[in-house]
Amino acid sequence: MATYDYIIVGGGSSGCVLANRLSENPAHNVLLIESGRRDADPWIHIPATFFKVLGKGIDIHPYASNPDKGLNGRPSIVPQGNVLGGGSSVNAMIYVRGHRNDYDTWLQMGCQGWSYEDVLPAFRSLENNERLNGQFHGRKGSLSVSDPRHRHPLSEAFVKAATEIGIPHNDDFNGADQAGVGFYQSTTYGGRRWSSAQAFLREAEKRSNLTVLTERRVARILFEGLTAIGVELLDGTIFKASREIALTAGAIATPKILQLSGIGEGAHLSSLGIKVVADLPGVGANYQDHLEVPVQGETREPISILGHDKGLRAVGHMLRYLTSHRGLLASNVVECGGFVDTAGTGQPDVQFHVLPVLIGFVDREPEPGHGLSIGPCYLRPRSRGWIRLKSSNPTEQTDFNANLLSDPADIETLVRGVETAIRILDAPALAKLVKRRVLPRPGVEKDPEALRDYIRQSAKTVFHPAGTARMGRADDRMAVVGPDLKVRGIEGLRVCDASVMPTLVSGNTNAPTMMIAARGAAFMTGKTISG
Ligand SMILES: Cc1cc2nc3c(=O)[nH]c(=O)nc-3n(C[C@H](O)[C@H](O)[C@H](O)COP(=O)(O)OP(=O)(O)OC[C@H]3O[C@@H](n4cnc5c(N)ncnc54)[C@H](O)[C@@H]3O)c2cc1C
Secondary structure (H helix, E strand, C coil): CCEEEEEEECCCHHHHHHHHHHCCCCCCCEEEECCCECCCCHHHHCHHHHHHHHHHCCCEEEEECCCEHHHCCECCEEEEECECCCHHHHCCCECCCCCHHHHHHHHHCCCCCCCHHHHHHHHHHHEEECCCCCCCCCCCCCEEEECCCCCCHHHHHHHHHHHHCCCCECCCCCCCCCCEEEECCECEECCEECCHHHHHHHHHCCCCCEEEECCCCEEEEEEECCEEEEEEECCCCEEEEEEEEEECCHHHHHHHHHHHCCEECHHHHHHCCCCCCEECCCCCCCEECCEECCEEEEECCCCCCCCCCCHHHHHHHHHHHHHHCCCHHHCCCCCEEEEECCCCCCCCCEEEEEECCCCCECCECCCCCCEEEEEEEECCCCCCEEEECCCCCCCCCCEEECCCCCCHHHHHHHHHHHHHHHHHHHCHHHHCCEEEEEECCCCHHHCHHHHHHHHHHHCEECCCCECCCCECCCCCCCCCECCCCEECCCECEEECCHHHCCCCCCCCCHHHHHHHHHHHHHHHHCCCCCC
């Protein structure tokens, strides 16, 4: 039975950061176990083709919640990366850290040492920003962050139209002020995706003290008393850990593994015949996700990217990309957007993701024709769901109650987001290009009931599940990990992924998750991060 100093469960955004930082010391033997394949599909690495990767469905796991009342009985389908690099290998590459108040709120919730000032050095230590530097940005990290190499005319028009209705322009959403519209920076390098695997694993895999296993799934953690001592894979293989185990399987898989291992609500686990190691009722609770609603306009001319992945046009784009790493294929497609304070609280509560094409989703066809899609998304949901085992069988799906839009405040934020997006669509820079609004159907916005029904019927995930093993104080009954990311009451086990977020950050979750992992690695090795 092989023994390692550290075992990392899940080779996604956070797992690859940990693999890198823990293997920096040649004296440490590190094992990373990932359920998906290696990230060998070439479409992963070309920014604009991430839609192909999602469409193929091989490198993702399509989690689906139970039918959700808040979504008019639809399930929330939440594809997650199932490949080396995890979400960072299949995502839209937007580089956003959230609002400084997010982290200050975590501190107020009892997460000592997680204020904005505390986490900023970790963000900076990871980052290699091609344009920005100084107080907020890093240049020495392995995570390449770049400005867009391609700006679609519809993206340009969105940014201009938004400023026409009075939203300020912002060219750094991760700087002094998050508010405003503009082009997103992305985790790309030289026109290629810069996933966590690319940034942190490629370098670390050259070290002889790091072992990476792919296509192997962890079923549970093994304990001796209250100390985690190893992991058992689905095929029965056991690996032992002499120092620590880090769970980085993502916010949907991590609470499942914890519960299968005997960590969760005691009475529930006992009822399934699972021996209780730690009675932590917060495991699987506090599920949160960002939802967006489509606001779409059909353009007068065929100027969107529809059809550009086919025939001679596709060949042209590929030739340009192969010769210069520029052009449409170097685009992350969701090139622009921004953050707007729709409630007048002084802090943005809605984010826009904008695509120069009419998009559908896994459960619906796109509207026909050329156009653009604006996705207003709430930033700080109040609704909370939960993920609980149905049985002790690791291959069985969980009881996944997303419970989205159960808090009326979330619907009202989306109402304001949709209304703002419609105003942007109607502003001169876009009105010039847009023939008619297709979604929501004209008139729906004037009928409060119809608009709320449209939101329930069309809201979809922005792929940011979080919060299911949340961090908190030792006396907080629902906290699963402490501010040092150690599972409460257990030795040798930490959670270092998006599960630990007490509340979702106000923005995309890839960079914040990597920050959490970098801090987790520092806690494990006793190092201080200097940003
Ligand atoms: C389609 C999509 C678009 C997104 N767009 C953006 C964006 O533009 N910007 C942004 O900031 N964020 C984006 N995100 C979100 C971001 O990528 C995630 O928040 C982030 O990747 C989460 O990191 P994680 O380490 O918690 O989990 P993941 O990166 O999901 O990693 C978990 C890993 O664990 C593996 N795993 C699961 N179960 C097991 C098991 N039992 N045994 C072994 N391995 C296991 C999985 O295969 C996976 O590789 C997007 C996500 C998706 C899916």
